[in-house]
Amino acid sequence: MSASPSTTAPPAATGAGAPPAGGSRGAAKRRTPPSRRGERLVGYTFMTPWIIGSLVFTVGPMLWSLYLSFTDYHLLLGGEFIGLENYAAMFDDPMFGRAVKVTLLYVLLAVPLKLIASLAVAMLLTQSRRGIGFYRAAFYMPSLIAMSVGIAIVWKALFAGGGPQDQFMSWFGWDGGGFIGNPSVSILMLVLLSVWTFGAPMVIFMAGLLQVPSELHEAAEVDGAGKWHRFVHITIPMLSPVIFFNVLMETVHAFQLFGPAFIIGGTAGGPAWSTLFYTVRIYALAFVDLRMGYASAWAWVLVLAVGVVTLVMFRAAKNLVYYAGEDNR
Amino acid sequence: MTSTSTAGPRVIARKRRTPAARVKSVIWHVALLAVLVVVLYPAFWVLTAAVKPNAEILTSISPIPTSITWEHFASAFDGMAGIGLWRFFWNSFVIAALSVVGIVASCSITAYALGRLEFPGRKAMFAVVIATLLLPGQVMLIPQYLIFSEMDVVNTIFPLVIGKFLGLDAFFVFMYVQFLRGIPRELDQAATIDGAGHFRIFFSIMLPLLRPAIVTSSIFTFIWSWNDFMGPLIYLHEIEKFPLPRLLQSYNNTEAVSNYGGMMAMTLLSLVPVVLFFLVFQKFLIKGIATSGVKG
DSSP, X not given: OOHHHHHHSOHHHHHHSOGGGOOOHHHHHXXXXXXXXXXXXXXXXXXXXXXXXXXXXXXXXXXXXHHHTTXXXXXXXXXXXXXXXXXXXXXXXHHHHXXXXXXXXXXXXXXXXXXXXXHHHHHHHTSOOTTHHHHHHXXXXXXXXXXXXXXXXXXXHHTSTTSHHHHHHHTTTOOSOOGGGOTTTTHHHHHHHHHHTTHHHXXXXXXXXXXXXXHXXXXXXXXXXXXXXXXXXXXXXXXXXXXXXXXXXXXXXXXXXXXXXXXXXXXXXXSTTTTOOHHHHHHIIIIISOOHHHHHHHHHHHHHHHXXXXXXXXXXXXXXXXXXXXXXX | OOSGGGGOHHHHHHTOOOHHHHHHHHHHHHHHHHHHHHHHHHHHHHHHHTTSOHHHHTTOOOSSOSSOOOHHHHHHHTOBTTBOHHHHHHHHHHHHHHHHHHHHHHHHHHHHHHHHOOOTTHHHHHHHHHHHHHSOTHHHHHHHHHXXXXXXXXXXXXXXXHHHHTTOOHHHHHHHHHHHHTSOHHHHHHHHHTTOOHHHIIIIIIHHHXXXXXXXXXXXXXXXXXXXXXXXXXXXXSGGGOOHHHXXXXXXXXXXXXXXXXXXXXXXXXXXXXXXXHHHHHHHHHHHHHHHOOOO
């Protein structure tokens, strides 16, 4: 990245404009007259709300919750330091296994399905034809309302016993009733809710697809590459930074699904814990049972899990994501 | 598949349309219309559920009602526990409006400092912003609750909006920073030479240029705040303070059993502002996500 301009630009030019060149002290001094101190002052002044806010409401609470996770703190009864007992207790807690299972199942189903749907529709939409603006807007709309309580209530009705989903599937011989009453499939309600919001990543995919130079496709076509080949060897690599971004964001968010799961399954994650999402369980532990120490341990395990998943993704991205214009490897 | 396209797009354009291209176009529209029907079905369903007779709502797959009744809207406007629906709309609106003001004010100054100024600690602070972008918020929930209850502000909207005024919404700070970085440095330099200070540069140059980011973030903040459920669930306990999502949840747990139509009408009404917002600001929103990658 930075290698090419230095060969062409004379050193004089670097002194005048670009700061990262560094090296020559004289130039740096000349560029930063009295305003440097003023800049600091203004910088800190502008950052003051954020600094206070972070200390009191984010960084402080993070450390505090880490401490709480080593205590048996109860909102009304207080608590004391118990070391790693909370973490040990989690592994004997049947709810932990259930919550992890439900959450992982959701992430593994919802994220790929949603992204495949969004990429497929994005590819359809980037072929220039009439009506694109309309389709794009219509497909995007669910993303804005899907996480609301209102839609969760609608979802409960759509998947109720004898409701639209039950009736529709009965035509094809389904006898499992409404998803909401059937623990073996109830998670699908939330997966489908997530897939319903495919419009948000779709818009990002569309922006990415429009960046792919058409010359690449044309050249490959001249060389006799079929559609599938061009998709695998041109579209996917050129789109890989956008794919990575979408996979990362969708996964991180999927781990934290709360509202719809809470409305649909309640604090117990019914039926039979089949919608007991991890965050719902944290809420129930902290604000229903008031076991805030134990709930903090749960929350920290979530942070660690999301952290590990994020790290693994960034690692994998190093080998899998292709950034055009950069020397790969 | 078909080799017609290899002949070159110009030839096709001159012949207007080959039959193959026409077939493709039809397939394209059919495919998208199929997706459209599936996507819009829930929206149409709730739209008509609100005017269906109570007995029909849960049992009919067809979004077209056999007979139309308006009584559900009357009972929806009655609200809950003797408090009319407008009160809950107002509660939601106040929280959303304050959130928008807070986000725009705090994120713009925070982002200006992080994106355009140089001071010790800037990089570390920006790293914290990025880290909170991916950090599950649940981990801060419990201590935050303890802090707010220590401050004696539980059961007020203070906990719901204070973070917005302090620039803690990492996502929008990041978006503003990205936007500010795209503005050429020469602008500040020219202004500095003309004798403008940093405050002057911020208010007279950066804020006006930030307008697209401000519009996008305001719309999203309003909608997300309108939909937010977890915050009100934890902090608001008196019904007269409930915003709409909290009201819907309570209503769903109690009165919906006997008055399902009222529930549907209320649900529909709660979605109206978001959909209206979307229809009005649709272009901004989609451009905003395409360039900055807003989540859904």
